[in-house]
Amino acid sequence: MSEDSEALPAPAPDAGPHKRRPRYGGKYPRRFEDKYKERQPERYQSTVAKVLASGKTPAGMHRPIMVQEILQVLALQPGQVAVDCTLGYGGHAQELLKRLLPGGRLFGLDVDPVELPKTELRLRSLGFGPEVFTVCRSNYAGLPRILGAAGLPGADRILADLGVSSMQLDDPARGFSYKLEGPLDMRMNPQRGQPASEFLRKVLPEQLESILAENADEPRAAQLARALAGKDFKTATELAAAVRQALPNSKERERELAVPRVFQALRIAVNEELSALESFLRELPACLNPGGRVAILSFHSGEDRRVKRAFAAGLRSGAYSGVAHEIARPTAEECRANPRCTAAKLRWAQRA
Numbered sequence: 001m002s003e004d005s006e007a008l009p010a011p012a013p014d015a016g017p018h019k020r021r022p023r024y025g026g027k028y029p030r031r032f033e034d035k036y037k038e039r040q041p042e043r044y045q046s047t048v049a050k051v052l053a054s055g056k057t058p059a060g061m062h063r064p065i066m067v068q069e070i071l072q073v074l075a076l077q078p079g080q081v082a083v084d085c086t087l088g089y090g091g092h093a094q095e096l097l098k099r100l101l102p103g104g105r106l107f108g109l110d111v112d113p114v115e116l117p118k119t120e121l122r123l124r125s126l127g128f129g130p131e132v133f134t135v136c137r138s139n140y141a142g143l144p145r146i147l148g149a150a151g152l153p154g155a156d157r158i159l160a161d162l163g164v165s166s167m168q169l170d171d172p173a174r175g176f177s178y179k180l181e182g183p184l185d186m187r188m189n190p191q192r193g194q195p196a197s198e199f200l201r202k203v204l205p206e207q208l209e210s211i212l213a214e215n216a217d218e219p220r221a222a223q224l225a226r227a228l229a230g231k232d233f234k235t236a237t238e239l240a241a242a243v244r245q246a247l248p249n250s251k252e253r254e255r256e257l258a259v260p261r262v263f264q265a266l267r268i269a270v271n272e273e274l275s276a277l278e279s280f281l282r283e284l285p286a287c288l289n290p291g292g293r294v295a296i297l298s299f300h301s302g303e304d305r306r307v308k309r310a311f312a313a314g315l316r317s318g319a320y321s322g323v324a325h326e327i328a329r330p331t332a333e334e335c336r337a338n339p340r341c342t343a344a345k346l347r348w349a350q351r352a
């Protein structure tokens, strides 16, 4: 495709002075900053298609997980009011919107002020105007307030796809990835709270130990907590190296597994993800219209346990008329095409 030829197309008349394409060694760019084609999927469609076909997620994009399964569970109807609690790239939202029209409405929530405006622009450019799609920069724990402010008693359909997006994970400036050199930040909303570096500097070893055990089932939580709590790590790769060093007697494979676990546990703590989830689960029945449905995608045991318990309690109390008794998992085919979906677990509940 001509859009993918090496030279950038001639600049538009108002595009300012010509810029050379970024220089990188080798045939393909490796650094996020150099992947300028992947980050403009509208302009470089065939580059993006190649990256997707290779089982990778293009820079600046997120592939929605278990879309068919979610659509089946939610069974959206035109005219309904739905909420996507975790808008991300808008992959799920786009599919929900198509099925809510004509006459329906979608509220899209996210705490991330960096990605949210880009996602809003993308969905608006697909033709979803403010009459059908409302963007809210908000924690999903604030859903009751959002519905109240819109004068709605509840929503017919709610989706929450927990955790981080690929855009957050792949951007070194956000500090989520242990593989990328970047400031140790990890905040989904960088304008609030403290970065992971500060959190680690202040946390006590006992606190960190329970964070590692609870948020990532880390078997060597105590040993790691003693080595990491109170230390000053500037970058994500510095912390990753310290995790490996803290386990000198472990097998190489175990050391490598500890690194993503420490990052996951810290991310959950820094963003207070579990307290937001608990608050959301408590308010959920009241946010759903009678007969309304919710689908939740979770990515680790701490999340799934909370969802499972809240749904079971809601079923016992009569708030829900039905809940998923088994989790649904992505197909082997989806896991091959998108390894980032591998840990996903889907549960649903229906309001009585």
Ligand code: SAH
Binding pocket: 062, 063, 064, 065, 085, 086, 087, 088, 089, 090, 091, 092, 093, 109, 110, 111, 112, 115, 138, 139, 140, 141, 161, 162, 163, 164, 165, 166, 188, 273, 276, 277
């Ligand atoms: N389903 C989306 C991807 C979601 S990724 C898609 O198809 O593109 C998870 C998103 O949830 C991230 O953008 C993250 O910023 C957001 N998020 C995580 N916790 C949140 C919370 N408590 N409230 C609102 N948004 C949250």
